[in-house]
Amino acid sequence: QHQILVFLSYQNIAEIAQLLDVAELISRLEAVMGEFSQRGAGLVQPVRSVVPLQKHGGFLGLMPAYLAHEDILCTKMVAFYQREQGSSLPTTQATVLLFDPVSGVVSAVMDGEVITARRTAAVSAISAKLLMPRHAEILCLLGSGHQAVSHYEVFTQAFTFKEVRVWSRSKERAEEFARAAGGPVTVCPSVKEAVEGADVIVTATNASEPLLFGKWVKSGAHVAAVGACRPDWRELDDDLMRDAVVYVDSREGAAAESGDVILSGAEVFAELGEMINGSMPAQRDKTTVFKSLGMGIQDAVSAKLVYDKWKSQQ
Ligand SMILES: NC(=O)c1ccc[n+]([C@@H]2O[C@H](COP(=O)([O-])OP(=O)(O)OC[C@H]3O[C@@H](n4cnc5c(N)ncnc54)[C@H](O)[C@@H]3O)[C@@H](O)[C@H]2O)c1
Numbered sequence: 001q002h003q004i005l006v007f008l009s010y011q012n013i014a015e016i017a018q019l020l021d022v023a024e025l026i027s028r029l030e031a032v033m034g035e036f037s038q039r040g041a042g043l044v045q046p047v048r049s050v051v052p053l054q055k056h057g058g059f060l061g062l063m064p065a066y067l068a069h070e071d072i073l074c075t076k077m078v079a080f081y082q083r084e085q086g087s088s089l090p091t092t093q094a095t096v097l098l099f100d101p102v103s104g105v106v107s108a109v110m111d112g113e114v115i116t117a118r119r120t121a122a123v124s125a126i127s128a129k130l131l132m133p134r135h136a137e138i139l140c141l142l143g144s145g146h147q148a149v150s151h152y153e154v155f156t157q158a159f160t161f162k163e164v165r166v167w168s169r170s171k172e173r174a175e176e177f178a179r180a181a182g183g184p185v186t187v188c189p190s191v192k193e194a195v196e197g198a199d200v201i202v203t204a205t206n207a208s209e210p211l212l213f214g215k216w217v218k219s220g221a222h223v224a225a226v227g228a229c230r231p232d233w234r235e236l237d238d239d240l241m242r243d244a245v246v247y248v249d250s251r252e253g254a255a256a257e258s259g260d261v262i263l264s265g266a267e268v269f270a271e272l273g274e275m276i277n278g279s280m281p282a283q284r285d286k287t288t289v290f291k292s293l294g295m296g297i298q299d300a301v302s303a304k305l306v307y308d309k310w311k312s313q314q
C-alpha cells in the first residue's frame with residue numbers, strides 16, 4: 001500500500017517550519033541553482049505557466065520540476081492576488097505535490113506557505129552572501145508581510161547586522177512587525193529614510209509601480225527584489241535597474257515575468273547559479289540587484305528536505 005503524506009493547508013505550518021532547517025536549505029538550494037545554470041539534461045524545469053484570473057485580480061502559477069540526480073519529481077501550484085489594502089484574504093497560497101518518479105504516484109501533498117516563504121528568503125540570503133558589501137551593517141526590509149518576516153528570520157540567522165529597518169505602507173503593520181521580530185527593528189516613516197545608507201535592501205511587497213528609487217540607494221548596496229512577478233509589475237525604478245549589476249534566478253523566467261527587467265530594458269548580467277558554479281563573477285563592490293521570481297526546483301529540494309526529515313522521524 002502506498003503511503004500518502006498529507007499536510008493540509010494551514011494546519012501543520014509549525015511542523016513544516018521545524019523540518020526546514022535554514023542552513024541545510026541554503027546548501028541544497030546552492031547546489032540545485034548551480035546545477036540549473038549549467039543547463040544540463042539532469043534538471044527539467046519549464047518556465048512557470050501562469051493562468052490569469054482577471055475577474056478576481058489573481059493568477060494561478062504551475063511550477064513543475066524534475067531533478068534526475070536526486071530523482072525528485074515535484075510541482076507547486078500557487079495562487080497569488082493583488083488585494084485591496086485592508087483585505088482579509090491572503091495574497092499567496094501554495095500547495096506542493098511530491099511524486100514517486102518511478103510509479104508517478106503522489107507521495108506527499110504539502111502546504112506550500114512555509115516552503116515558499118523560507119526557500120525564497122534562503123535564495124535571497126545566498127544572493128546577499130555573494131553580493132552584499134563585505135562589512136554590511138544595515139539591513140532594510142520594504143514590506144511587512146510573509147516574505148518580510150521570513151527574510152528577517154533567515155537573514156538575521158545567516159548574518160549579523162548592527163541595525164535592521166522596516167518600512168511598510170501601513171505604519172501599524174510595520175510596528176507590529178517590529179514588535180514580533182526576535183530583535184530590535186527600527187520602523188521608518190518613508191522608503192527613502194529606510195533605505196538611505198542601507199547595505200542590504202529586501203523589497204517584498206505586492207507593489208506594481210516602482211517604490212525603490214536608485215537615487216536613494218547607497219553605492220555598493222545589494223538589493224534582493226522578491227516582489228513584482230508579472231511582466232507589467234515593478235518595485236524598482238529604471239535608474240536602479242540600469243545602474244546596478246543585475247542578477248536573476250533564471251534568465252528565461254526574468255525575460256518572461258519580470259517587469260523590472262523587461263520594462264527597464266536593463267541587461268541581465270548573470271544568474272545566481274552562474275555565480276555559484278563559478279562561470280560568472282560576483283561583483284560585490286558594485287551596486288547589485290538580485291531579481292528573484294521563484295523556481296520550481298527550489299520548491300522541489302525544499303519539499304524533499306521536509307519529506308525525508310518527516311520520514312526519518314516515523
Ligand atoms: N520571488 C519569489 O520567489 C517569491 C515568492 C513568494 C512571493 N513572492 C512575492 O513577494 C511579494 C510579497 O509576498 P508576501 O507573501 O510577503 O505577501 P504579503 O501579502 O504577506 O505582504 C505583502 C506586503 O506588501 C505590501 N504592499 C502591498 N501592496 C503594496 C504597494 N502597492 N506598495 C507598497 N507596499 C505594498 C503589503 O502592505 C505587505 O506588507 C509578492 O509580490 C509575492 O508575489 C515572490
Ligand SMILES: O=C(O)[C@@H]1CCCCN1
Pocket residue numbers: 061078080092116229293294295
Ligand atoms: O515562486 C513563487 O513561489 C512565487 C509565488 C507568487 C508569485 C511569485 N513567485
